Amino acid sequence: MEKPTFEFIVKNQIGPRVGKIRTAHGTIQTPCFWPVGTVGAVKLLKPSDLIQTKAQGMLANTYHLMVGVGEEIVQQNRGLHNWSGWKKPLLTDSGGYQVMSLAQQRTLSEEGVVFRSHRNGEKFMLRPEDSIRIQRSIGADLCFMLDVCPSFGEPLETVKDAMERTSRWAKRNYQAFQSIEPKYGFEQSLWPVIQGGTDVQLRKQSTQELFQWTTLGFAIGGLAVGEPKELMWEAVVAVNETLPMEVPKHLLGVGTPDDLLTAIGLGVDSFDCVLPTRNARHGVAFTSHGIVRVKNERYKEDHEPLDPNCNCECCRTISKSFLRHLYFASEPTAAHWLTIHNVYYYSNLLEQCRFHIQSGTFVKFCETTREQWNQQQELTDRSEQ
Ligand SMILES: [Zn+2]
Structure with missing residues (x-):
């Protein structure tokens, strides 16, 4: 099976770049934007509509697919590409964001996260191993590691704990990814998610600690969660200064068209956000x-x-x-x-x-x-x- 790859056409450490991410379902030209299809469809659009929008890929959500339908049903249909009719590249986020957004209905421990369904109170355990197993069943081209995403405004100690747990979980994510074979005959790649809030030192530390586990690229998580824009850009720059130039970077949950221009100028390669569809x-x-x-x-x-x-x-x-x-x-x-x-x-x-x-x-x-x-x-x- 051919491995997903990334190749540059214009290369810059801190500065705009152009590249290509090759996946089993097509090549993504970067910088790129992934519309959000939380449950496997971008709201109000069929796959044919989405193709008309020139979208190169779609982002789906591991947590919502797990709670909404369960991985068995997705697997019976030989993965989300086949089940949803979206044949182009798919990216899945890991459920780490829901650790923050559903803070009221989850319990976090070293083992993983236990979510209580808001619908019927049913409990779901999401450990790094579960997140990877589900992403193998979904068959996303790019998978993200399960991380711990703190809210903005948490004490530095909490942000540090979340960052350190994210580093410890990275090893478990990686090992699970190595031990569970791809299910549908094509390669997937696994991207770590950098944490550290708006603290520049923690961001650098997180980037360094996660670097050993990457198979293709990095996601920058825990930003666009209410912090002032200047702090977000400082954190992005800290990551970019720490990472080798050759690695593609995805900025999770960003942003407005203006944010995209700024981030691209700083060397970010890939984005997802609900703004265009929600607005x-x-x-x-x-x-x-x-x-x-x-x-x-x-x-x-x-x-x-x-x-x-x-x-x-x-x-x-x-x-x-x-x-x-x-x-x-x-x-x-x-x-x-x-x-x-x-x-x-x-x-x-x-x-x-x-x-x-x-x-x-x-x-x-x-x-x-x-x-x-x-x-x-x-x-x-x-x-x-
Ligand atoms: Zn138009």
Whole structure:
């Protein structure tokens, strides 16, 4: 079986990079964005819709698949690619984020995490070994190690404990990954998740300790959890300074289009976030002219496309006035159209980043893009006063 690989086209330690992650289900061009399909589908999109958005891969969630359906059902269907109909690359996060987001309904010990289902009180044990076994059953191309993700604002001692436990668990994740064979005849790769909160020294220590276990790349976890942006970027820089240049890095749960430009500028290669899909369901669009709230009165008679610079199916087919009308008629296709647009917008933004990094014009591209976003923002602010 061919191993997943990563190869650079433009290489920088702290600076924008372009590369390729080869997986059994296709090659990902980096920097790349993974739309979130928590239970195996991006909300409101079929696989064919997702392909239209130029999404290169989809992120699914180990915890939610385990609790929602169980690994046996996924395995009976020969993995999530086959079961969901999404044939392109799949990434699964490990359940580590749920250690933080479901803090009220879990107990954490050295052995693992016990979650109590919010639906029926049933208990689920998730140890590093379970997370890996489930990710083998899901058949994700890129798997993440089970980590311990602290919330922002926890005492330094708690952040340090979480980081150290993440390091100890890394060995168990790795050993489980080595001892459980891939189930569907293709190779998967396993990425450690760096912790350490916003403490630069802990981030560096976490990166160094996890480096021995990587088979391809790294995830940076525990950020975008409420900390000020400057602290997030300091932590990212600390990781990038510590890692060898050749390793791809995924920044978990980030972010806005503006965050993506900043992170790419710092040398991050890969992202996932619920923002484009969640905002679409609330009528909030990301466009080349900034945020557009399509339910705004000012779009009632606006018969122009949502984003004249966008080539997605939504912008090619309907106007802002029709999109607004669908939202007010509580028509589910409203959010469907806007999800297509927002995910396409992210894919397209990163495609442009790759082009400009290779052309040596990335800094200028970021300046121009931000200026355009701000122009619309000023217009919107004035009209809403
Ligand atoms: Zn569009």
